[in-house]
Amino acid sequence: MNITVIWTLAQKELRDALRNRWFLLYTAAFVGLSLALSYMSLAGAGIAGFAGFGRTAAGLINLVLLIIPLMALTVGAQSLAHEQEQGTLAYLLAQPVTRAEVFAGKYLGLAMSLLASVGLGFGIAGVVLAISDGAGSPAAYVGLMGRTYLLSLAMLSVGVLVSAMSKRGGVAIGGGLFLWLTFVFLGDLGLMGTALTMRLSVGQLLWLSLLNPLQVFKMAAILDINATLDLLGPAGIYAMQEYGQRLRIIFLALMAAWIVLPALAAYARFQMRGDF
Amino acid sequence: MQGIAQTTQASTPYGHATLQALIDAAKPGDTVLVPAGVYVGPIQIDKPLTLEGRLWPVIQGDGQGNVVAITAPNVTLRGFVVRGSGTSLDREDSAIRASAPNSVLENNRIEDALFGIYLERAADSIVRGNTIYGMELPLSRRGDGLKIFYSPRTLVEGNVMRNTRDAILWYSPDSPVRGNDFADGRYGLHLMQSDRHVIEENILRNNSVGVYVMYGSGFELRRNLIINNRGPSGYGVGLKEANDVLLEGNRILSNRVGVYSDGSPLRPGSTVTYRNNLFAYNEIGLEMLPNTERNRFHDNIFLDNGQQVTVAGGGDLLRNEWAMDGRGNYWSDYAGFDADGDAIGDLPYAAKSLYDTLTGVYPELRLFQLSPAVDALDLAAKAFPLFAPQPRLSDPAPLMQPPALPPTPGLEPAPxxxxxxxxxxxxxxxxxxxxxxxxxxxxxxxxxxxxxxxxxxxx
Incomplete structure (x- = not known):
């Protein structure tokens, strides 16, 4: 693999992302909403005379859970299928570059564009919070941004996998949106219903919910900010008592798995496919 | 003995083992000024004396039993560093143990102690301005930083306590607790079977429970800062079968549960009044057992708690008064309006989120807190009223603007x-x-x- 080639392809991908209206729209929505959210929680900080970062962070977590998967899944889903449909992928592969280089370059470029988007959202909201004394510890804020970025990478990997498995751009986008719905709503609602009807133990409930990378992100972020999972009731307290600080490693490992495994699967599919 | 009280200046600066000799030599009512130095404990004070340390003399215990034992009334101990008690929880080894009335323990610094200050049948005493550091032990093996037992009318003021188990007042009615800073323990302040306490302007931070009031009546909690008390049974304030309680002007911030109320008030005719408090950023603002009644709430601020009010185990809180004289509380999640401009919302505030009702009965569902799925669930319940639960409480006169709060000590600005x-x-x-x-x-x-x-x- 040639690093220069990968970097060049990544830059091309980044430029494409900056031209992609959907991507810009998602970024603008994320920045705007996080800004609005920080304004709203500032009203509270004034009353309390106290850094309301806990609630700001909670609002940001909620926002991230909605928008970041949507952004990363659609961007990932568009990547291969869309270019294949346009014919640019075939043109690219006809050049003396390996499929590994194309894949790595694409992934790197998309990852960088997501980093820009996440950094912009957190950064602008952070300026507002800091100026008006509404923020808490800076380390916690950076931690939250880092975890958000990891979540966006996981969703990007899943999106790219969907793209690699789809023949057409529209199908890939549809698949990505369906997965978004599953991760954000259907999975949790289904699990809530299952917990109520099957009377799951808190341990089973915890581990079933951890299959969802969004829940992994949420718990890791809460653990960062509050240092405990009290917020999550009995299951959170069970997790703290059973695993303690090892939870951080567990969360990181699960998130790494969600980033690496779908990306590898997508690469394998991309290698095997004859029609690209 | 009827000697004339006099002030003795001890002259030997390195008088090991001489502190006991000084005490033995002094006449009742004397004031003994003790210069800097390290004095070997344990020490016993068995006559009315004032012992005043100059430049922090140290009384060093031998790691067995109590370090200073006060067995006579009217003893004042001021300005000492006391350290090195034993570690037996059964014997309740203490740095300072007073078992006579009118003891005054002032401006002492207590380190490396199992129990810090232990008053036992020491009525009318004063514990003021002491700093108490516990031993580095797991919580289950720590002792109480401050234990006040059968000592009515004792003043506890301006003390700082860290790393101990509890500050506990037990069977000690009419004892005010004021301006203390208790952190990193189990119960910041624990009142057991004790009546008529004024608890003012204290800071209770990073404990499992900020203030726990169990079995008694006549409590006034005013202008305390109760912040970040967490853990499996973490409460800012816990009220267990407490009667005639007033909470006014407290800031209850960022606890697992802001106020937990279990059977309070218990006695017929008594009430619990919440006035002008701030409940903010707690995972649960207020948690009450079902069928709690005669609680009165007005001019409080419920701001951005994970859940504002929950009923443990399901049920409702409709038999409490959520407004007095036409003034209710400020709720940050109130969605009504004020068309007539009287600063009171025209629609009642009703807590009837389906998810909150569900978690009251199935607390394990709290796992889904902050998930967008929860918002979807509540939206669905609003759209299809078939699923909407009965309201758990209803504030008939919610405030449109948060009322002003009195200042409380101890809030730090953000970096x-x-x-x-x-x-x-x-x-x-x-x-x-x-x-x-x-x-x-x-x-x-x-x-x-x-x-x-x-x-x-x-x-």
């Missing part, structure tokens, strides 16, 4: 500069990535991919 730098770095990094994407390698702009690759392959 503004550090946060600003961090935020600006984030924006700068994002813009740098965009910039890096706009220009190709070597500063050249490329029109299409094929050209890009050829250029790099040749170079």
């Amino acid at each position: 503004t500069t550090a946060n600003l730098i961090v935020a600006l770095v984030m924006v700068a990094a994002a813009l740098f990535i965009v910039w890096a994407g706009r220009r190709g390698p070597g500063g050249r702009r490329y029109v299409n991919v094929g050209k890009t690759h050829r250029a790099t392959a040749r170079s």
Whole structure:
């Protein structure tokens, strides 16, 4: 693999992302909403005379859970299928570059564009919070941004996998949106219903919910900010008592798995496919 | 003995084992000024004396039993460092143990102690301005930093306590607790079977429970800062079968549960009144057992708690008064309006989120807190009223603006500069990535991919 080639392809991908209206729209929505959210929680900080970062962070977590998967899944889903449909992928592969280089370059470029988007959202909201004394510890804020970025990478990997498995751009986008719905709503609602009807133990409930990378992100972020999972009731307290600080490693490992495994699967599919 | 009280200046600065000798030599009512130095404990004070340390003399225990034992009334101990008690929880080894009335323990610094200050049948005493550091032990093996047992009318004021188990007042009615700072323990302040306490302007931080009131009546909690008390049974304030309680002007922030109320008030005719308190950023603002009644709430602020009010185990809180004289409380999640401009919302505030009702009965569902699925669930319940639960409480006169609060001690400002730098770095990094994407390698702009690759392959 040639690093220069990968970097060049990544830059091309980044430029494409900056031209992609959907991507810009998602970024603008994320920045705007996080800004609005920080304004709203500032009203509270004034009353309390106290850094309301806990609630700001909670609002940001909620926002991230909605928008970041949507952004990363659609961007990932568009990547291969869309270019294949346009014919640019075939043109690219006809050049003396390996499929590994194309894949790595694409992934790197998309990852960088997501980093820009996440950094912009957190950064602008952070300026507002800091100026008006509404923020808490800076380390916690950076931690939250880092975890958000990891979540966006996981969703990007899943999106790219969907793209690699789809023949057409529209199908890939549809698949990505369906997965978004599953991760954000259907999975949790289904699990809530299952917990109520099957009377799951808190341990089973915890581990079933951890299959969802969004829940992994949420718990890791809460653990960062509050240092405990009290917020999550009995299951959170069970997790703290059973695993303690090892939870951080567990969360990181699960998130790494969600980033690496779908990306590898997508690469394998991309290698095997004859029609690209 | 009827000697004339006099002030003795002890002359030997390194008088090991001489402190006991000084005490033995002094006449009742004397004031003994003790110079700096390390004095070997244990010490027993068995006559009315004032012992005043100059430049922090140290009384060093031998790691067995109590360090200073006060067995006579009217003893004052002031300005000492007392350390090195035993570690037996059964014997309740203490740094200072007073078992006679009118003891005054003032401005002492207690370190490395199992129990810090232990008053036992020491009525009308004063514990003021002491600093108490417990031993580095797991919580289950720690002792109480402050234990006041059968000592009515004792003043507890301006003490600082860290790393101990509880500050507990047991069967000690009419004892005010004022201006203390209790942190990193189990129960910041624990009142057991004790009546008529004024608890004012204390800071209770990072304990499992801030203030726990169990079995008694006549409590006034005013202007305390109760913050970040957490853990499996973490409460800011716990009320267990407490009667005639007033909470006014407290800031209850960022606890697992802000106030937990279990069977309070118990006695017929008594009440619990919440007035002008701030409940903010707690995971649960107020948690009550079902069928709690005769609680009165007005002019409180319920701000951005994970859940504002829950009923443990399901049920409702409709038999409490959520407004007095036409003034209710400020709820940050109130969605009503004020058309007539009287600063009171025209629609009642009703807590009837389906998810909150569900978690009251199935607390394990709290796991889904902050998930968008929870919002979807509540939205569905609003859209299809078939699923909407009965309201758990109803505030007939919610306030449109949060009422002003009295000042409380101990809030720190946020680290503004550090946060600003961090935020600006984030924006700068994002813009740098965009910039890096706009220009190709070597500063050249490329029109299409094929050209890009050829250029790099040749170079």
